[in-house]
Amino acid sequence: MPALLTVDKLRSGYGPIDVLHDISMTVDAGEIVAMIGANGAGKTTTLMTIAGIVKARAGTITFDGQNLSGAPAHKIVRLGMGQSPEGRKIFPRLTVLENLEMGAFTRTDKPGIADDLEKMFAMFPILRERKGQAGGLLSGGQQQMLAIARALMSRPKLLLLDEPSLGLAPQIVVQIFDVIRDLNKSGMSVLLVEQNARMALRIAHRAYVLETGRVTFTDQASVVLNDPRIRAAYLGE
Amino acid sequence: MLLAVEPALWNSLTQYLINGLTFGALIALIALGYTMVYGIVELINFAHGDLFMLGSFASLSLLALLGFGGLGFTATMTDASSFVIAGVLIGCAILSVLFCAGLNFAVEYTVYRPLRNAPKLAPLVSAIGVSFIFMNAGLFWGGPQDVNFPDLISNDNLLGKDAAIRITYKDVLIIAVTVPLMLALTIFVKVTRLGKAMRATAQNPTAASLMGIDTNFVISATFVIGGALAGAASLIYAVSMNTISYQMGFQNGLYAFTAAVLGGIGRIPGAVLGGLIIGLVRSFGSAFVGEMWVNALVFGILIIILIFRPTGLLGTPVREKV
DSSP: OOOSEEEEEEEEEETTEEEEEEEEEEEOTTOEEEEEEOTTSSHHHHHHHHTTSSOEEEEEEEETTEEOTTOOHHHHHHTTEEEEOTTOOOOTTSBHHHHHHHHTTTOOOHHHHHHHHHHHHHHOHHHHHTTTSBGGGSOHHHHHHHHHHHHHTTOOSEEEEEOTTTTOOHHHHHHHHHHHHHHHHTTOEEEEEESOHHHHHHHOSEEEEEETTEEEEEEEHHHHHHOHHHHHHHSOO | OGGGSOHHHHHHHHHHHHHHHHHHHHHHHHHHHHHHHHHHHOOOOTTHHHHHHHHHHHHHHHHHHTTSOOTTOOOBOOSSOHHHHHHHHHHHHHHHHHHHHHHHHHHIIIIIGGGTTSOTHHHHHHHHHHHHHHHHHHHHHHOSSOEEOOBOSOOOBTTOTTOSSOOBHHHHHHHHHHHHHHHHHHHHHHHSHHHHHHHHHHHOHHHHHHTTOOHHHHHHHHHHHHHHHHHHHHHHHHHHHOEEOTTHHHHHHHHHHHHHHHHOTTOHHHHHHHHHHHHHHHHHHHHHTOGGGHHHHHHHHHHHHHHHOTTOSSOOOOOOOO
């Protein structure tokens, strides 16, 4: 069976600078794949290029059997890719409920949307309590939950998560990683970008290590977690 | 003591209020175009006032074509029946709205869109350039002097010939056009799918793309709506003032831009509030301070308000937590 997402020799960047050099990776259906690496390694650029926000300069991205070359971001969403982006990018003056509704922008099945809203509120009860409040007034952890729930509202086949643990209290991080694990158990494929390598490698099936825009190491997550070089470089040992 | 004020003064005050509100509503309609565009692409579209000016020349040309005079035409329309005039006005409204909406769309598509990812100064300077191009087009179209616009609507006082307070059909027209348009826009932005997409794009374009929103389409739609409002404003301005010129876009555009900033740029209710304040300041200012000080007064008040509320009266942005 072909992979859900196949990235082949991807090159992209900003202005005159290439950030990614020949990145290749795959995500199979039902997998959690972690991408770890230092600040500036190109993790966010990889997600943004896959999502069509940043234009690929070379290489191919194939998602669910379709070549994404040149496709604009808003069309890629419709193919079944949802993203909780770096910095969460909540709509600050829309309410929590409106933020979630924006997540379902590509959908027209009203009963299905209402169902999924209930699911999100069950998953993150705090969002139900705050549903009338402006998104910008939520705490960082609540915004992260909102960003994930908003991405899920499009019913994606593949969920891209960019640093879901950044800046959050440890118990919130645990809560969010539990949710990611549960989502995956119910069949969601996840591409997870994290600086918190230990947490990411614990829930992931496979992992890619990025250094200055190149994949320098890839294996089963448990192997990566126990590799002495990775432990020294990313796990602070 | 206000209660001790004599009736004549009350009448004058009421009159200034009416004049201020009608002019303010007109300015507000133009200000909406500035504020919506700024809200979504953070561009001060300096050409917006001149777009408004070109809209009234488009109406004037249609009138000339229909035999209602044209450049140099001065007579009052007294011989045409009110049905004919209503039909002509509707024709002018359709033309000026489509003309301004189409022109604004074209400028966004050809001038601002290629500069979408350029430094902010580049589209700003381009907007000033477009403003001058429009103004020159207006100069070519109407000539350097003030041009009479056919007086299609009666100047009779609705309250009777000898009433102390004067409300004309023109005042009624301005309110009857501006208020429903502003309400419709507010509701549109609040409840429709496109309106929600506009708000989302204004607040975070990248996130909006990630929601499946075609942000280029949303930006085009914003320019089209802002242009359409300027077109509507251009016709009621010309019909009620009866004088247009290639320079009217600069002066009124500046008022409208100021109104948008005063109310909190990017905020639709802010533009309306700002427009009304400017209209009232102008009206009461020219009565009590003097015509020649009106602009100093308007901009003086702008500066004072901005010192105390730098984001404008209704501009209290919720800061995004990072």
